[in-house]
Amino acid sequence: MSSILNCIRADDVMATLLEVKDLVVKFALRGGDVTATNGVSFDLARGERLGLVGESGAGKSVTGFSIINLISQPGYIASGSVNFHGENLATMSAARLRTIRGNRISMIFQDPMMTLNPVLTIGTQMIETLMAHNLQMCKERARGIALEKLRKVHIPSPERRLEQYPHEFSGGMRQRIIIAIALLTDPELIIADEPTTALDVTIQAEIMDLLIELCETEGMGMILMLDTCRCRSGNWTLAVMYLRRTGY
Amino acid sequence: MIAFVIRRIIQAFIVIFIISVIGFAVKQSVGDPVREMTGISVSAEELQEFREKLGLNDPWYVQYVRFLGKAVQGDLGNSFFYKRPATDVILEKAPATLELVFVSSLIVILFSVPLGVFSAIRPNHFLSRFLMSGSIVGVSIPVFLTAIMMIYVFSVKLGWLPSFGRGELVMIGGWDSGLLTVDGWLHILMPSVALSSIMLPLFIRLIRAEMMEVLESEYIKFAWAKGLSNRRIWFVHAFKNTLLPVITVGGVQLGVTIAFTILTETVFQWQGLGFMFMEAVERSDSPLLVAYLMFVGIVMVVVNTIVDLIYGLVNPTIRISGASS
Numbered sequence: 001m002s003s004i005l006n007c008i009r010a011d012d013v014m015a016t017l018l019e020v021k022d023l024v025v026k027f028a029l030r031g032g033d034v035t036a037t038n039g040v041s042f043d044l045a046r047g048e049r050l051g052l053v054g055e056s057g058a059g060k061s062v063t064g065f066s067i068i069n070l071i072s073q074p075g076y077i078a079s080g081s082v083n084f085h086g087e088n089l090a091t092m093s094a095a096r097l098r099t100i101r102g103n104r105i106s107m108i109f110q111d112p113m114m115t116l117n118p119v120l121t122i123g124t125q126m127i128e129t130l131m132a133h134n135l136q137m138c139k140e141r142a143r144g145i146a147l148e149k150l151r152k153v154h155i156p157s158p159e160r161r162l163e164q165y166p167h168e169f170s171g172g173m174r175q176r177i178i179i180a181i182a183l184l185t186d187p188e189l190i191i192a193d194e195p196t197t198a199l200d201v202t203i204q205a206e207i208m209d210l211l212i213e214l215c216e217t218e219g220m221g222m223i224l225m226l227d228t229c230r231c232r233s234g235n236w237t238l239a240v241m242y243l244r245r246t247g248y
Numbered sequence: 249m250i251a252f253v254i255r256r257i258i259q260a261f262i263v264i265f266i267i268s269v270i271g272f273a274v275k276q277s278v279g280d281p282v283r284e285m286t287g288i289s290v291s292a293e294e295l296q297e298f299r300e301k302l303g304l305n306d307p308w309y310v311q312y313v314r315f316l317g318k319a320v321q322g323d324l325g326n327s328f329f330y331k332r333p334a335t336d337v338i339l340e341k342a343p344a345t346l347e348l349v350f351v352s353s354l355i356v357i358l359f360s361v362p363l364g365v366f367s368a369i370r371p372n373h374f375l376s377r378f379l380m381s382g383s384i385v386g387v388s389i390p391v392f393l394t395a396i397m398m399i400y401v402f403s404v405k406l407g408w409l410p411s412f413g414r415g416e417l418v419m420i421g422g423w424d425s426g427l428l429t430v431d432g433w434l435h436i437l438m439p440s441v442a443l444s445s446i447m448l449p450l451f452i453r454l455i456r457a458e459m460m461e462v463l464e465s466e467y468i469k470f471a472w473a474k475g476l477s478n479r480r481i482w483f484v485h486a487f488k489n490t491l492l493p494v495i496t497v498g499g500v501q502l503g504v505t506i507a508f509t510i511l512t513e514t515v516f517q518w519q520g521l522g523f524m525f526m527e528a529v530e531r532s533d534s535p536l537l538v539a540y541l542m543f544v545g546i547v548m549v550v551v552n553t554i555v556d557l558i559y560g561l562v563n564p565t566i567r568i569s570g571a572s573s
């Protein structure tokens with residue numbers, strides 16, 4: 001399996017935020033290694049938005065997870081580098097990596113029904129993120145920030161919602177909450193892996209618009225994985241991932 | 249939550265009702281109480297009269313209601329051997345067994361949780377591999393063999409621990425406790441370890457398997473993506489979810505533990521319900537057997553109801569809807 005990435009740059013003048021170079025991710029399976037991505041490369045400037053489009057199985061999720069060095073076993077980064085502000089995340093120590101994950105790079109997963117811990121309240125899951133990245137952060141202040149972000153994603157009566165558990169929310173609301181969690185620490189980069197494919201068609205556009213709008217107003221960099229090209233407005237760079245043959 | 253509690257309590261009463269039917273059936277089918285009371289030198293007419301007086305010729309449902317009415321008041325008849333109410337004998341022997349089950353459950357919890365969690369988060373560590381192979385050996389050695397081997401090593405060869413009895417007891421409010429003296433603890437150590445020798449390896453494996461499954465889930469991956477510490481992910485995010493199935497199995501396994509007390513108490517001559525049960529079987533003391541059955545049944549129901557309520561506290565989906573997800 002080999003996937004090649006075509007990168008059509010919009011403009012390359014700004015300072016580089018993220019530089020992915022010849023990323024090869026393999027899965028060590030019983031019958032031998034399986035290559036999930038074979039030489040993915042792209043650059044992202046500060047505040048730049050990149051749409052990563054590719055069919056199912058093209059390696060979008062694997063690429064997203066490998067940026068924050070979080071590929072599930074038995075996957076591993078075989079070669080290549082992921083430079084974030086010039087530091088290679090692929091070889092960084094676990095402790096240092098933890099200060100970047102969820103703090104400077106946030107990720108939004110594909111399926112909001114599976115992403116939140118069922119036995120912890122929304123409040124707990126938001127506050128812990130803030131407290132993990134700022135030792136001076138007290139619970140009260142973290143709560144305040146959580147409420148502010150919930151309002152940003154249009155969750156009504158967030159004070160009450162903070163005490164509730166994931167099963168008390170619809171899929172669309174859960175994805176809003178996950179977006180709010182991703183925004184908590186005002187990251188420099190958000191990786192959104194098909195954030196609406198698991199949702200009802202009726203709310204897909206709504207969530208996508210919200211996400212893009214927030215990224216634009218906050219000036220965050222973004223990598224958005226999509227199965228089909230749907231980016232309409234704004235300043236987008238587009239990259240296409242596909243398997244086996246060059247096309248497009 | 250309140251609806252859930254009420255429903256669980258109603259269910260508990262239904263189960264207790266079923267247990268009482270079984271107890272009644274055993275009572276009806278085991279032994280003839282008139283024969284037991286009168287001996288053989290009684291004429292057939294006198295016997296018939298006696299049966300009439302005791303109500304033994306009434307339809308079974310009338311007898312059942314009488315049985316239930318008495319049972320509710322704690323009257324399950326007199327033990328043939330002790331010549332005392334069976335309930336009194338049960339209550340006198342119960343503390344020994346309950347303490348034994350309590351201490352061995354404590355051993356299971358204190359060891360299975362850290363060892364199960366450890367072998368889940370460090371599956372390739374040599375200790376985890378040792379635990380996995382060791383636990384298979386542990387599960388497959390019968391309790392009585394473990395007990396006899398322990399007595400041989402620690403009592404006969406080393407002379408460290410007493411091999412039988414409960415040791416020095418302290419009476420508090422009708423409860424004979426061996427847990428308030430050093431001697432009592434020395435005596436309970438081997439029986440409780442022997443009793444936990446099946447459950448402990450089972451629970452280490454269960455906790456490990458559940459925890460490993462939870463660690464694979466998307467929400468754990470998301471917790472890593474949020475940059476949380478290992479400790480928080482393992483002990484808050486993963487462990488709480490691991491607990492749910494473990495609690496359920498724990499409630500069921502407690503029944504198995506009570507069954508194993510019969511073996512353990514016999515080997516260690518532990519004067520509890522299990523020991524009493526074996527004696528009652530040998531002496532065909534049917535009222536005592538029925539009383540034992542009822543008592544153990546009720547303890548099981550109470551414990552399982554408590555376990556379910558704890559489950560409800562840990563699992564937030566129960567709290568609102570009153571139904572598990």
Ligand SMILES: Nc1ncnc2c1ncn2[C@@H]1O[C@H](COP(=O)(O)OP(=O)(O)OP(=O)(O)O)[C@@H](O)[C@H]1O
Pocket residue numbers: 027029034035036037054055056057058059060061062063072073074194227
């Ligand atoms: N756990 C795994 N074990 C083995 N191979 C895997 C595993 N996860 C992913 N892969 C491989 O990596 C390739 C890319 O998978 P990935 O999940 O990144 O696809 P995707 O582009 O996100 O697709 P989708 O649109 O369906 O989410 C797959 O074709 C598969 O061969």
Ligand SMILES: [Mg+2]
Pocket residue numbers: 060061062110193194
């Ligand atoms: Mg994917």
